[in-house]
Amino acid sequence: MIISTVSIQNQRSIVAASSVALLLASATPAHADEAMVQAVQDFLHAQASEQGDGEELMIEVTPPSAHLPPCRSPEPFLPGRTRTLEGRLSVGVRCGEQGRQVRYLQAEINRYxxxxxxxxxxxxxxxxxxxxxxxxxxxxxxxxxxxxxxxxxxxxxxxxxxxxxxxxxxxxxxxSERLVERGQQVVVEARGAHFRVTREGEALDSGGLGDRIRVRFGRRELIDATVIGKARLAIDF
The missing domain is CATH 3.90.1210.10 (Antifreeze-like/N-acetylneuraminic acid synthase C-terminal domain)
Structure with a gap:
């Protein structure tokens, strides 16, 4: 297993990256394809830099089995179900000039x-x-x-x-702090580019700042409005 660490300072760049920090000879086959493993590490570093900010990463990649032939021109990729680069995950690698062979390596990413x-x-x-x-x-x-x-x-x-x-x-x-209580009389502001109109209605839900709740006018007219203050809601047109 090969372990590397890297610090991320912003979402688009990696300011400082260490080389391989630890190589466990007992866990690494003698004929491991180091080029493929390095390609996977570089790939994960680049991908992880887009998901973290001000964090330190530790990436562990398990080398392939010794009996596999070398992977030429490795092109790592993430399987379709992989969304978050964290914890244990599988990384695909296309091998060969046309990427006809596909292998999968196991990796583990921890964020500090x-x-x-x-x-x-x-x-x-x-x-x-x-x-x-x-x-x-x-x-x-x-x-x-x-x-x-x-x-x-x-x-x-x-x-x-x-x-x-x-x-x-x-x-x-x-x-969120409740600014509107169910059953409370509220003021609803309808606003657009060239107009602003207010009406009074009854809140049918409780809500905090930014919540969308139902408001009733009279007996039948219902609308959804956004909480903008104490007993105040708004509808934008």
Whole structure:
């Protein structure tokens, strides 16, 4: 197994990349196709740079079996179902000038970086402020799928449950501050390039900033509008 690491500073470029950091002779066949393995590493580095920002990557590629013939002119690609370059994945390689032979190598990608945590325990119903958040470094690939990675994603939101300090946060633990309550009388603003009209109606759903909820005018007229403030909604034309 060949392991390499690389640091990503922005989504379009790799500022610093290390050479192969570790070569385990016991796990690498004597006749491993090093050119193919290197091509896969370079390919994954380039692809991963588009999905990460300010993170360090560790990429492990398992070399092919020793009994396979060399792969000439290797062209790596990702199978159709591969979306996120994280964890264990399979990488396809077309071999030969016309790519008639296809092989698959196993790789594992781990991302290391910072993620927000609470400085102190919070009760349910608490609105999150930037001062409540600290930072912790770790393997982002081991966090739950819906983990919060950017503080801005939860600042201003409300904790839906009691939360502990110092542990990874998940988006499902938060909700937008309710600016409209179900059954409340609200003002709906219809706006366009050359007009702006307001009407009063009844909210049929509760919602926070940016949520789309139903509003009823009279007995039968229903519309969907976007929450823009306290008891205020808007429809854009």
């Amino acid at each position: 970086g910072a993620y927000p945590v609470l400085r102190r325990d919070l009760e349910a119903g608490t609105q999150i402020t930037a001062e409540m958040l600290g930072e912790r470094q770790g393997n982002l690939s081991e966090l739950p799928r819906d983990s919060v990675l950017e503080p801005a994603a939860i600042v201003g939101q409300i904790a839906r449950q009691p939360l502990k300090a110092g542990v990874p946060l998940q988006t499902r633990q938060f909700e």
